[in-house]
Ligand SMILES: *[C@@H]1O[C@H](CO)[C@@H](O)[C@H](O)[C@H]1NC(C)=O
């Protein structure tokens with residue numbers, strides 16, 4: 076059809092050119108070619124725009140690398156040029172760029188004066204979303220250090236593990252996390268860790284009050300010499316991720332990588348008048364990126380301690396937010412709140428995030444008005460990112476000859492690994508077929524790995540993928556690329572699943588559960604629940620000889636050792652774990668059977684937060700969960 080139109084146009088052109096002079100016909104021809112290109116390649120202009128923006132960003136990065144220009148220097152620049160501009164709104168307080176500079180100087184001085192934190196050290200932070208999080212981090216970079224962002228949901232054994240793998244010898248914890256700290260305090264003190272709490276006073280011996288020291292510290296600027304050793308390859312932060320297996324690992328975020336994360340706001344069109352609302356946890360890259368990206372743009376952040384669907388739009392109105400961040404779950408929660416008349420009265424124009432589903436997107440737009448949605452994809456520790464810059468519902472990016480960043484290889488779910496041909500190399504997945512997304516590790520796309528964990532770092536790499544000696548980063552995500560080169564997320568493979576916006580590492584959960592008194596072995600997997608993003612945790616367990624399933628005790632154990640999002644919602648008691656199939660095979664079967672009591676003869680239990688117990692899963696509970704009547 077298009078070709079036909081083109082053909083007629085060309086005929087018309089030849090006819091016209093015989094009548095008109097040369098110049099007019101050339102202009103005419105160019106116009107037709109452009110029109111043709113536009114119909115043929117409707118995304119061409121966006122593709123080019125995006126590639127140009129990326130090139131600009133890359134040039135910037137090279138320049139910054141030569142001059143050791145970190146995001147902290149950008150912050151100081153902003154504090155000089157626009158000292159009175161609000162930097163952070165939090166509750167009813169506003170901190171300008173000048174305030175932030177002064178407060179982070181004070182924080183830095185507390186560390187310096189302690190004499191225990193030296194250039195290049197790492198300090199672990201167990202702090203929720205509050206301005207202090209930002210002051211601490213800025214302060215640490217000012218003295219040439221970095222911070223490890225502990226997930227404040229973790230407790231006891233996990234907390235100690237995460238703390239020690241950061242290599243820090245100082246811990247700063249939020250006032251409200253005093254109990255969590257006291258629980259592990261004896262071990263910390265034994266390792267001679269200095270422990271600070273962000274309260275005005277503190278009751279436990281061996282813990283010092285950070286605020287008290289900060290109020291006495293000077294806010295004078297700190298000498299640049301303190302950070303003269305920093306390059307863009309130095310670590311800016313450590314962010315924990317649940318990788319394919321085991322306990323959380325600390326991914327190294329270098330200053331170079333941090334720049335790349337910051338530029339997402341630039342690439343999505345955030346401008347200097349915007350106000351970004353950040354309610355995702357700052358200890359995750361998504362939340363942290365919101366604040367550091369705001370520094371790069373020199374804009375205002377409206378910070379919230381914790382996402383709340385019912386407060387979301389009120390906050391956006393209160394702070395005049397124009398940009399919001401999301402993960403798939405938060406968009407769904409927002410759509411599930413009761414409709415009110417003011418739904419569309421807000422100034423939000425742009426949403427940046429990851430994991431929104433097409434149906435939720437449609438609901439969201441029809442309910443809250445025309446908000447532009449920019450979906451992006453990237454792993455905290457990954458070496459690349461994808462961005463939906465082209466307005467295609469459901470797609471997370473584009474794979475074009477201009478912008479070739481990733482490769483998709485055929486993947487065998489049963490074996491849990493890429494399919495290789497007879498010569499041992501991977502096979503590229505066909506168009507339209509799901510395949511594992513991998514990205515070549517190179518000087519331009521480095522992979523910094525996990526701190527003090529070579530083994531885990533190695534596990535994220537694939538060797539000899541297309542030729543001998545090449546190395547790829549394994550995202551662990553299955554993607555599909557359609558005829559028009561749009562990339563769609565399919566599923567996550569490997570031993571993690573997502574629940575409530577967090578990654579859950581199945582082996583970590585299984586390890587914890589198998590320590591419960593009555594449990595012999597456990598295997599953990601995620602099951603689909605209608606109307607929920609990600610997967611709900613389920614454990615299949617066998618019991619110790621002669622013991623019964625002690626549901627109260629197992630609940631208590633799970634509650635003590637696992638953060639809420641990682642606690643299995645369902646528990647299935649088996650007489651033996653099927654060992655005939657391979658381990659992967661077994662899980663695939665368990666996942667397929669899910670938690671439907673009609674399909675399973677084994678007893679299945681359901682986690683009941685109110686009863687503080689695992690209760691037998693009856694048909695009414697099963698139906699309630701499926702219909703969304705029972706909250707899980
Ligand atoms: C950047 O840092 C490196 C290492 O500290 C140093 O050798 C180099 O001179 C610095 N470059 C600039 C422009 O300051």
Ligand SMILES: *[C@@H]1O[C@H](CO)[C@@H](O)[C@H](O)[C@H]1NC(C)=O
Nearest residue numbers: 161164169392393394395396
């Ligand atoms: C939001 O905008 C209104 C009107 O433009 C203004 O009066 C108000 O002070 C702004 N609020 C904040 C927190 O900037």
Ligand SMILES: *[C@@H]1O[C@H](CO)[C@@H](O)[C@H](O)[C@H]1NC(C)=O
Nearest residue numbers: 448450463466467468469470
């Ligand atoms: C991609 O962006 C466009 C326009 O900004 C939006 O309409 C579309 O929903 C986005 N896709 C996803 C999956 O977010």
